[in-house]
Structures are given as structure tokens and as C-alpha cells.
Amino acid sequence: MLNSTINQTASQPPLRELLQAFLDHEQNRNLSRCTLRNHRCILTVFLDWLDAREQVVTADRLRQAHLDAWLKHLNGRRTREGSPLKAPSVNLLITAVRSFLEFLAARGLVPASLRSGLPCVKTPNLLPQGALTPCPGPQTA
Numbered sequence: 001m002l003n004s005t006i007n008q009t010a011s012q013p014p015l016r017e018l019l020q021a022f023l024d025h026e027q028n029r030n031l032s033r034c035t036l037r038n039h040r041c042i043l044t045v046f047l048d049w050l051d052a053r054e055q056v057v058t059a060d061r062l063r064q065a066h067l068d069a070w071l072k073h074l075n076g077r078r079t080r081e082g083s084p085l086k087a088p089s090v091n092l093l094i095t096a097v098r099s100f101l102e103f104l105a106a107r108g109l110v111p112a113s114l115r116s117g118l119p120c121v122k123t124p125n126l127l128p129q130g131a132l133t134p135c136p137g138p139q140t141a
Contacts, residue, residue: 004020012109015047022103042096049073059109064117071118087123092109094120 022043026036050056053073054066074093077085101115 012060013049014055014057015059015062018059018104018109019043019047019100022100023039025103026099028083038092039096039099042093043100046070046093046097046100059104062110063116064114067097067118068115091120091123 019040023036026039029037040048049070050062050066054069056062056066071094074085074090079085098115098118101110101118102112104110105112105115
């Protein structure tokens with residue numbers, strides 16, 4: 001029994017191969033070229049980070065702790081101007097990774113709980129720009 005578990009782990013396809021299968025799956029679902037390009041870029045960076053920082057190259061090694069560390073990494077990232085990433089930008093990254101995790105979970109390669117363990121960040125409710133303009137002064141007759 002132990003040998004079959006080891007063999008299953010050893011035969012796990014690399015995440016990079018699974019990424020290509022995921023992108024093919026998304027293309028078959030007629031997602032836009034822009035979405036496919038974004039997902040390829042986002043997920044390639046995510047897999048590079050997993051490999052370099054966490055030494056995770058197969059789905060069976062992916063754990064919630066890795067996703068938590070990636071979220072912490074995102075919180076520390078800065079734009080070219082030095083400001084933190086805004087919530088919609090972070091959520092775009094999270095959504096791409098969640099889609100990939102859902103694909104992996106549907107194939108039994110990761111627990112379904114990993115997807116739900118990667119929540120989107122709260123987006124602040126900002127006032128519309130027009131609400132911030134000063135009111136005209138009182139009219140004189």
C-alpha cells in the first residue's frame with residue numbers, strides 16, 4: 001500500500017504541465033484571448049513563486065500554508081510608484097489562482113478546500129468622484 005502511494009506521488013504531473021491543460025480547458029470554454037493571456041501571466045508568476053520560495057512543483061505538495069504565504073507576499077508587493085497593490089488588482093490575481101485550484105480540485109489533484117481558503121480581499125467603498133466636488137456658493141439676487 002505504501003509503495004502505491006509513493007508511486008502516485010512520483011507520477012504527479014508538474015504544475016506547469018497542469019497549467020497548460022488548464023489554459024487549454026479555458027480556451028475550450030471560449031474565454032477571451034485577454035483572459036487567457038492574463039491567466040497565463042498570473043499563473044506563471046504564481047508557479048515561479050511556488051517553486052522558488054516554497055519548492056512546490058506538483059499539486060500534491062500544495063498546502064494552505066503556501067497560499068497564505070503567497071497572500072502575504074502579495075500584501076508586500078508594490079507598484080512602480082511604490083504604493084501597495086490596490087484591492088481590485090490583488091483580487092484579479094487571486095481569482096486566476098482560484099480558477100486554477102478549482103480545475104485541479106475537479107480532477108482530484110488538490111482538496112476543494114484550497115480554493116475556498118483563498119478569499120478575495122475586501123474592496124473599499126469609495127464615494128463617486130462627483131460627490132467630492134464643492135457645492136456652489138449661495139446665489140445673490
